[in-house]
Amino acid sequence: ARANNYVTDFRHPALGDITIPGFPMTFGGHEVGPHRPAPGLGEHTDEILHGLGYEPDAVAELRTARVVR
DSSP: OTTTTSEEEEEETTTEEEEEEOOSOOBTTBOOSOOSOOOOTTTTHHHHHHHTTOOHHHHHHHHHTTSOO
16 A cells, blocks of 8 residues: 555644555656645634635624634
């Protein structure tokens, strides 16, 4: 599995060295695989809500009501 890149090692900023599933395809010799960890819970909430037209005060209200993180 390791020789065929079905699993690969990844250095996660919070978890350290971990083994994760490899990328199942290759594209003409281009390097594929994980480049960064998945976003944390709520990491992009502000960006997404602002992109949807929410004003900062409305986002703050959603946080206070525990609708978003």
